[in-house]
Amino acid sequence: MSLLELEDVKKIYGQGEIKVFALRGVDLEIEEGEFTTIFGPSGSGKTTLLNLIGALDKPTSGRVQLNGSSIGEMNKNQLALLRRQNIGFIFQSFNLIPVLTAYENVEFALKIAEKGENRKAKEKVENILSRVGLGDMLHRRPNQLSGGQNQRVAVARALVKEPKLVLADEPTANLDSEASKEVLEIMVRMNKELNTTFIFSTHDPMVMEYARRLLELKDGMICREERRE
Template sequence: MGLLKLEEVEKIYRQGEIEVAALGGVNLEVGKGEFTSIAGPSGSGKTTLLNMVGCLDKPTTGEVYLEGAGISSLDKDQLALLRRENLGFIFQGYNLIPVLTVYENVELALKLLKDRSNKDIKEQVMKIITAVGLGKMADRKPNELSGGQQQRVAIARALVKEPKIVLADEPTANLDSETSLDVLEVMVEMNQKLKTTFIFSTHDPLVMESARRVIKLKDGEIIADERG
């Protein structure tokens, strides 16, 4: 079994007496070090699928496995611990804390983990900030950065705890094409250096071109699985 596996995952949302199938029996395996894009039009199930992988929601039926262990039956606290220790998230809105510096925004992800000395935290934070090209901007706050630089901070925050999987929900949606390319280059480089698995939800052609695997969704079902 690969790093991640979805087995007959179905997600049904109920609105009164109406049932809406967001995912319909999805089967999917993702291996370590993949750089994978989940693509499809609005309403195709991209975000729902990402939420299943990210332990932010549970399937109505089916099972999600991380390193061979089923996670769909875990309770809220267990899922929170799993996310904290194994997953990193990148959002299209950056989600940085405006009163904190670049360093402090990235540091926060490590401070949530236990058994880390202050020295180790400082070394790891500066290492990843430098790796994404912001080593000289560690003391700046988000409002002193461009959109592309803020997204680099978000990438550093997601990677600093060395997660097994980084999940990115439309990471280039708020960026122009030139900045999107710069941000994608950073993620490709981090993927190659750290062997971290990246999974994106996107409809951005630039992201799909950068991905080595593109999974296409329509109406909650996988209609194509293309490897470059």
């Protein structure tokens, strides 16, 4: 069974006469361990699609099924639980908690997912931060780290709870090319090592180079798909 299945998913914003069709019927299946990039022009529906896949939003019609659970039928609390157990997010602007250190930001994600005992959690957090190259910056706060380092903390935070799916919305948009490359390589490595499924939305050609599956979105529909070895 696929990790993610979308069937004729539509998303319409607005009420009354003014309606915006963000997604016009998307069908999609994603298997575990895939490294997929969704690209397309601004307003094509990339972020909307990612929000639906990430259980942050519900479709207007159609079916989004993640790991066997249908998102449209869940209430707010069930969606929150689904996200905390199964999905890791990486945002364009990192969105780390500024009052927590790198270590604490990562540990926080692990604690709320209620995965791992205290001693093991410590090992796990230190391990993942070392793997993203921040083993010596555990106790720095986000304002004491560079953009690339912050995004690496965000990657560690998304991966520490070993989610089935990691969603990255334009993860390199705020990084220079060197930092972008570093972050992408970490994600590719994690994908291989942990078999975590990654879905990106991006404009960045560099991100597309790393993808093994490319989906082009235009006017709220998938207009092209490409698989690479």
